[in-house]
Amino acid sequence: MNDLAWIEAALTGARPQAVAALLRYFRDLDTAEEAFQDASLRALKTWPVKGPPRDPAAWLILVGRNAAVDAARRRRRHEPLPPDELLSDLEDTEAALAERLDSDDYRDDILRLLFICCHPELPATQQIALALRIVSGLTVAQIARAFLVGESAMEQRITRAKARVAAATVPFEAPGAPERAERVAAVAAMIYLVFNEGYSATGDTNDMRRQLCGEAIRLARLLLRLFPAEPEIMGLAALMLLQHARSAARLDAEGQLVLLDAQDRALWNRTEIGEGLALLDKALRHARPGPYQVQAAIAALHARAAHPQDTDWAEIDFLYATLEAMQPSPVVTLNRAVAVAKLRGPAAALELIAPLAERLAGYFHFHGVRGALLLQLDRGEEAREAFNRAIALANSPAEAAHIRAHLDRLDVGMAQGDASLG
Amino acid sequence: MLYAVLCYHREDVVGAWSKAEDDAVMAKLAVVQDRLAKAGRLGPVARLMPTTAATTLRKDSDPPLVLDGPFAETKEQLLGFYVIECASLEAALETVRELARANPGGAYEVRPIAVFHPSHLPDRAGVAPE
The missing domain is CATH 1.10.8 (Helicase, Ruva Protein; domain 3)
Structure with a gap:
């Protein structure tokens, strides 16, 4: 270097x-x-x-x-600026200052800085942009590239976010324990948003966007160094490391998504898996479970399975049920359905997600999962309908392409069926 | 004489290296390590996971206290170590200067080893805790 x-x-x-x-x-x-x-x-x-x-x-x-x-x-x-030579010998003052910068002080300083970025009045996209600009120090141009918007649009977005933050009052005195816990939770959520922004990047987007995952992991390690005994922050860091470990296997040469079952597990990053599992191990010792730890535990079960058929689906089903109880959400139930399908078959999974139809009507993955389950049950026409809905709701060309591949297979299957009739 | 070379660096700085920069540093270090290995002077080498993965057992109380994080809250953290065979401190420093050229910044602490049990472990770095 x-x-x-x-x-x-x-x-x-x-x-x-x-x-x-x-x-x-x-x-x-x-x-x-x-x-x-x-x-x-x-x-x-x-x-x-x-x-x-x-x-x-x-x-x-x-x-x-x-x-x-x-x-x-x-x-x-x-007045003119003093020449650099006058600024030169900082060694003494530097040592004295370093002395005063004791860890408690800077812990709350950094937490405040992170917390300002995730002010509840800011929409998620502004929170992420502000954190990347202020805390990570990415340039406006880099952030604009990551979000696929023009530089001036991003400049405006950041300026607006700063104005809102300036108008809102964030107290500067050291926070009490409840405020501190609240800030840590808000910052953790913002860090996970940054990660997911990068994780949703596929072949059609760029490297800058994917780098957001690494940036989020760096921020989580920073937060964990400030609060080393917080099991949920360990869980968050573990979750992101375990997910990120799969990056190299998640997209094929054309930038298309590769499902977990079909990924080449030799491409998974063993170092990140090792660190993720070590952090989860540390977190579980505290016996204070939380949503990040449960999600990390699910990711860990995938990471531990050398082959897809070794996956402990029963434990994953149990963990999703735990997560449902902690933070009820139709999306969690939808994820659970994948485990249920492996354990008890597609019909049971379909039954589980049937009540979600209304709430997830506009959600790409709902129709994708439903289509795949219907396909397994040989209900081709219904599957086609679900896949068509999914395509209409796809968030990226890669997602659309993935569903289109299902439809193509359906078409081939139908054509062969016709042929056998004739 | 066997020497431990303890590698200290600022973790936030090393953590800010890009993957390419990290790989470049490791490649340069590997050259020095190779030379030491061929000369039969290289013992175990370890790069430690970030201090966020560390747990400390304080045994000055009974029962001992288990704490999350590294032993010391220092600006420069122990990030890895080598064991090398050297004829003298001067020779050890010469080797460490080579490592330093490959990976500037931070510090190497050179400490003679009093008791050394050669490893019986296969390489299982980063392998899951059970």
């Missing part, structure tokens, strides 16, 4: 802590961001010459704070 790559990694690594501390000083997101930008520019000039500081975050906080104070003063008096 060359100097520049090392510095960039150091800046990215230090960013959440530095921006969070600057936000506490200036209580304004734009000022904090500009201060960090200024400090980063000086780091790019100074670090290659003087070597990297022991504590990049402390250096960036101090330089960023000075730069922002200078800028404010300059705006008032049009």
